[in-house]
Amino acid sequence: MTRPRILIVGGGFAGIACARRLERVLAPGEAELALVTPLSYELYPPLLPQVAAGVLTPQSVAVSLRRSLHRTRIIPGAALGVDPEAKVCVVRLITDQEVHERYDLIVLASGSVTRSFDIPGVPEHAHGMKTLAEAVAMRDHVISQLDLADASEDPREREARLRFVVVGGGYAGTETAAYLQRLTLATARRYPRLHPQMIEWHLVDIAPRLMPELGDYLGDKALELLRRRGMNVALGVSVASAGPDSVVLTDGRRMSTHTLLWTAGVAASPLISSMEAQTVRGRLAVTPDLTVPGLDGVFALGDAAAVPDLATGGDAICPPTAQHALRQGRTAGTNVAARVRGQRPHSYRHRDLGLVVDLGGFGSVSRPLGIPLSGFPAQVVARGYHLLALPTFVARARVATNWALHAVAGDDFVRTGFLARQPATIREMEHTGGYLTPDEVRAVTTPTQHNQQAPDLSVHAPES
Known part of the structure; x- marks a missing residue:
């Protein structure tokens, strides 16, 4: 047989x-x-x-x-x-x-x-964060907005380029917004015509709480940290429609922006x-x-x-x-x-063995085995968990080396240009047809x- x-x-x-x-x-x-x-x-x-x-x-x-x-x-x-x-x-x-x-x-x-919940404009204009290509494209896009804002002579265009909107208050959206905000604030200091205070980050979610799976205590800790860093967090709000250079929220606000990152569900x-x-x-x-x-x-x-x-x-x-x-x-x-x-x-x-959320720096929150942690202890748990979860020793070594190198040398803020002049939207990056x-x-x-x-x-x- x-x-x-x-x-x-x-x-x-x-x-x-x-x-x-x-x-x-x-x-x-x-x-x-x-x-x-x-x-x-x-x-x-x-x-x-x-x-x-x-x-x-x-x-x-x-x-x-x-x-x-x-x-x-x-x-x-x-x-x-x-x-x-x-x-x-x-x-x-x-x-x-x-x-x-x-x-x-x-x-x-x-x-x-x-x-995308059939929201007009989201598949055509929003960026996703589910694949490696989307993550690389998102980095290029964010840095390109800083480049364009620094080169622009139009104050309104500069303002729109420096406004970033992330939809989704779960783990993916919150972590991505936190890390990319840190990237833009650090990068802005390298531009002669930009200042970190010119950059706006907005995190919106239709849920009444941020990352409700963490529980009220840790969710509030994460919310407090993000707001202390200057993140604009709006809960109970979502996107009503999206266009190439603006986003309309369900509370009626219209924001000029060239960056809409969508992590609001699968x-x-x-x-x-x-x-x-x-x-x-x-x-x-x-x-x-x-x-x-x-x-x-x-x-x-x-x-x-x-x-x-x-x-x-x-x-x-x-x-x-x-x-x-x-x-x-x-x-x-x-x-x-x-x-x-x-x-x-x-x-x-x-x-469930617990949850870890890495917000960059020492701004992590974790709940291993039901024990709530924040700050440096949570960061140790979060990074230790990821190292153990990676499937091979080679992957663990690469990640640990990257963390150490970034901590010492920082970032060079370069764009790869892999997807230059090509749309990196959800519709183009996710082949759902x-x-x-x-x-x-x-x-x-x-x-x-x-x-x-x-x-x-x-x-x-x-x-x-």
């Missing part, structure tokens, strides 16, 4: 953790492993704000898949649709060629996309709409063992899945955090291996179903 084919869709925390676990627990002769991802690296998103601010180099948060995966075939592309009946995944390679990948067991860890990858499966809040409904009910051989996890949170009783679903995605990936790997061997699966259960509907998937995969016969896994059904 041929080896069963296991296909993992997504190269984020969940997908890579699953692939690593499968390589560890399955012998080479037990299964064929394949991973669909358009990138050749695993990204560590919690440190993207520091890449945007120039504290870390892009390579330090991009871990080569060739270092960590040794038996998994990497398919460089993006999944457009899945046919659970034919057991075929439609993949668009990075060359735009379309291929059909057969599988016997599939793990859907396709992640999420930026959610939605599950459109890939899940290619299957006729039940969803919860837009994410695939799964059982505690991470399988999709009614779809044979389909596992889902991470941002794409509504995983019951057994640690809180099972009524709620796990939040889409890196901590949950990483541990769900390991559980999924264990359960896929159990399916291959005919063993019982495990239910996913993980209690081209996904297939269930009917379209069936139309292109039905011939494949008849031409290829999948291995029989019925002998490996879980024990009763």
Whole structure:
């Protein structure tokens, strides 16, 4: 009998953790492993704000898949649709060629996309902060605004160039705003016609509190720190519309700006709409063992899945955090291996170990194991956590070296120019088009179903 084919869709925390676990627990002769991802690296998103601010180099948060995966075939592309009946995944390679990948067991860890809530102008004019390219482009954009403001003879244009608006008071938005504000204040001192007091940073969020997951005490600490640094924080407010040189807020204010950074939420990858499966809040409904009910051989996890949170009783679903995605990936790997061997699966259960928020300098807040910390102790915990969470020793060494070098030498405030004259907006940077509907998937995969016969896994059904 041929080896069963296991296909993992997504190269984020969940997908890579699953692939690593499968390589560890399955012998080479037990299964064929394949991973669909358009990138050749695993990204560590919690440190993207520091890449945007120039504290870390892009390579330090991009871990080569060739270092960590040794038996998994990497398919460089993006999944457009899945046919659970034919057991075929439609993949668009990075060359735009379309291929059909057969599988016997599939793990859907396709992640999420930026959610713009259908607000006019946001996809066309706002910048995101989900990918390495977006972080590098954001740094270039911010420094270019300072360059243009210094060169401008128009006071109103200079004012608009030096006003930056960040939407989203969660971890990504707050950390990015904090780090980029520090970057601009330090950079402004190098320009003969600019002064730090000319720069405005605005952080807005529709929620009544900043980072509510931290609790009232630490959330207030973070808010106090940001405002003490000169950040304008508006809560209970969002964006009503966005244009190329202005933003209108829901409280009626219109602000002239050329920079709108959007971190106000995510939605599950459109890939899940290619299957006729039940969803919860837009994410695939799964059982505690991470399988999709009614779809044979389909596992889902991470941002794409509504995983019951057994640690809180099972009524709620796990939040889409890196901590949950990483541990769900390991559980999924264990359960896929159990399916291959005919063993019982495990239910996913993980209690949150705590939260860390790095606001730059010594302005961190952390809650390890429920213990609230702020200031220097929180900074030590935050950076220690990130070093431990990075998947390889090489990545840890690069990040630690970058931190030390930046602390000693500071920043050179240079633009790379990689995306010069090209829009780096959410619409351009996130490729959310081209996904297939269930009917379209069936139309292109039905011939494949008849031409290829999948291995029989019925002998490996879980024990009763």
